[in-house]
């Protein structure tokens with residue numbers, strides 16, 4: 001089925017591919033742009049930047065989000081920073097090096113051409129953001145400051161305190177507001193997409209639910225862009241915002257868009273440990289903390305016991321009795337190894353019985369040395385708000401005692417399959433930001449999601465979508481009274497009616513929690529064949545239980561958060577199963593995907609390039625049927641594929 | 649811990665609301681206020697009652713969605729936090745806690761504790777941006793900004809758009825919110841060309857949307873979860889006057 005997966009990578013040397021593609025792309029004249037309607041779903045960095053840039057070009061854009069304002073998209077919560085190959089530090093950074101680090105960090109499971117382009121446009125993102133008035137951190141001379149992130153040896157991360165995502169999103173949102181004021185973009189907050197509509201096999205619109213009135217509405221366009229973020233909340237507990245979900249991506253999958261590498265989920269090493277079973281959300285402590293924080297557990301079990309009984313404080317454990325296990329195992333990168341490596345190392349120590357809190361699931365992140373070396377003020381400037389946040393949540397001060405951290409689900413590298421133009425297997429349907437699978441392979445490096453979202457939105461999709469739309473401007477406006485729209489609306493209505501008719505006693509969250517347990521246990525940090533099969537089985541059973549025992553209170557025609565959650569949970573079941581299925585298929589350890597069967601003697605992940613150097617793209621085959629696997633082989637023409645080594 | 653939670657219930661914008669009191673027990677000290685409401689909602693659903701609607705998303709104090717008026721204070725009794733960062737250890741065991749939505753003419757209630765804050769978007773659409781087209785920017789390091797100016801701008805840019813300032817102000821003024829945006833951009837060279845025009849347009853929009861006047865009570869500053877100070881209102885006023893004089 002080779003032609004089904006045409007990645008459309010331009011010919012020629014790596015550094016010329018994007019230039020070449022841009023020169024081939026057909027243009028749409030300004031007066032024709034005005035006739036073309038584009039729907040953007042999602043107002044995170046991807047969606048907001050795309051809608052703003054498309055509005056500036058003169059297209060008619062409609063943008064949708066769940067929250068009451070576009071500014072509240074999940075991107076707002078990103079803390080640490082955004083990468084760009086500016087080489088402002090003169091530390092020999094370059095487009096090539098950013099490209100190389102991203103491919104290597106992704107454990108050789110992403111496309112060379114896409115990643116190179118990402119690195120190529122990264123510098124322009126920073127220029128754009130500064131022009132928008134984003135107050136990035138500055139040196140005393142007035143120049144932009146940088147910090148380092150995991151998996152790299154240069155300093156290329158730009159940041160605005162611990163609120164980089166907020167500032168970047170407010171920049172994109174400001175540009176969006178500028179276009180809303182200009183009349184090119186119309187905003188539909190509190191509107192949730194519930195289905196994609198195809199006409200003649202092409203994406204022509206969406207069905208939404210107005211979250212205030214409950215009405216089901218139809219919107220037509222010439223093209224649809226999905227920017228709805230990742231599906232990390234399949235696990236119930238994650239660092240994602242409460243309303244983050246995978247539903248739009250799943251709806252696209254069911255309408256023919258292939259879903260790529262669903263099993264690649266990122267587990268972030270530095271999150272605040274779970275405190276009890278009343279919790280519904282985990283809090284990330286930014287990776288930037290690993291610049292200056294040192295991770296350790298005690299060497300002696302007695303010390304661990306005493307810590308758990310609160311008989312000693314961590315600061316009382318002498319230097320020689322501490323195991324800085326990342327520095328020990330990975331001397332070259334130390335505390336700045338990539339996330340997947342750091343997470344597994346923490347799990348290894350905790351499984352060996354060295355976890356430092358009552359649950360045995362926590363390690364220390366210590367700033368004592370940094371405070372000594374840099375002084376309190378410098379440390380406060382860098383991490384002050386993170387320290388404050390930690391103290392608010394845990395009632396313990398990182399100024400006095402080390403933080404406690406543990407890995408948690410954070411990001412999903414997998415997503416809707418897209419070609420080089422960011423178009424899915426459905427013509428006219430594009431996917432950007434975390435919702436697509438394109439750039440991060442098996443593991444995403446820190447500060448690269450923000451870069452990718454803005455690259456896709458400001459600089460890539462506004463160009464590539466033109467090629468598709470250049471053939472569409474003669475087509476009339478999409479008729480939302482066509483049979484396809486009526487049928488899609490009917491199906492959505494039936495779904496909602498079914499949920500209300502169940503009338504059980506279990507709450508949506510209590511069932512979602514159970515799904516989360518299955519996912520974390522069997523499709524979490526260490527996966528094996530038996531567990532994955534079990535996961536598929538248990539997810540199916542849980543789904544059945546959901547359809548007989550869930551209670552969705554209230555009615556459709558009102559503000560109804562339980563209904564919203566129930567609809568999303570229906571989709572999480574399917575995503576969870578797809579993740580397990582993909583993980584079962586991928587009999588290798590790679591990036592965030594660790595198959596217990598595939599490891600070296602030292603317990604490091606073992607890739608299998610001979611058999612698995614491909615993108616796994618799944619095609620939906622209908623309710624209750626097994627999806628079909630398509631393989632997009634990954635070719636590395638420009639870099640040598642190596643075993644990731646962060647030791648030397 | 650256990651509590652009596654006295655909550656504002658209102659079916660929709662058209663109906664009148666009223667308080668209802670619910671008892672809840674078994675809450676951990678380390679639970680957040682919103683986790684407590686989650687647990688209460690689970691209980692209500694199991695009892696066949698309608699759960700309480702409230703806005704929330706990030707639960708990290710950054711998205712600005714959460715917006716509860718707790719025991720007479722916007723975002724509750726702890727200082728400089730959003731509702732989602734409020735923890736139950738700040739309450740006395742057995743206490744009765746009163747929870748209301750933001751109350752302001754410009755923020756109509758949608759349901760229970762959820763209000764409509766679209767007016768904030770509209771104010772920003774009136775001018776809360778720098779008019780730069782994608783792709784036309786110069787190299788980022790060509791614009792030098794002193795460390796302190798960047799930090800000061802960042803202080804103002806930290807506003808999460810929650811609306812606590814409006815809910816707290818006896819006049820229902822959005823001055824602190826508007827000032828935060830105007831000031832953050834006016835402090836940077838990129839924001840200067842439009843500074844006066846921006847201030848004028850945003851203030852005009854604020855007035856048009858039914859927000860009240862600022863009478864310098866400074867109540868907003870005390871309740872702002874992000875520590876935005878009224879010094880920014882002074883800067884807004886300066887920009888506003890400049891715009892007036894150049895008219």
Ligand SMILES: Cc1cc2nc3c(=O)[nH]c(=O)nc-3n(C[C@H](O)[C@H](O)[C@H](O)COP(=O)(O)OP(=O)(O)OC[C@H]3O[C@@H](n4cnc5c(N)ncnc54)[C@H](O)[C@@H]3O)c2cc1C
Pocket residue numbers: 041042043044045046047064065066067070072073074075076077078079080081082164165191192193194227228229230239240241244245247248284410411432433434435446447448449450451453
């Ligand atoms: C705590 C945290 C910290 C992070 N820190 C960093 C960092 O420092 N650097 C970095 O590079 N990355 C970071 N990331 C990752 C990064 O923030 C995200 O990957 C990125 O912001 C995703 O952006 P997005 O535009 O793709 O989607 P999102 O920001 O998730 O936006 C999704 C949008 O889609 C809307 N939506 C979803 N479903 C629907 C639907 N059905 N109908 C209508 N609208 C819908 C939502 O309302 C929202 O507007 C962090 C992530 C987390 C969780």
Ligand code: SF4
Pocket residue numbers: 806807808809810811812813814824825828871872873874875876
């Ligand atoms: S100024 Fe403060 S209180 Fe007002 S909206 Fe911004 S963050 Fe909220």
Ligand code: FES
Pocket residue numbers: 703704705706707708709710711712713714730731732733808
């Ligand atoms: S839920 Fe985001 S600020 Fe409170």
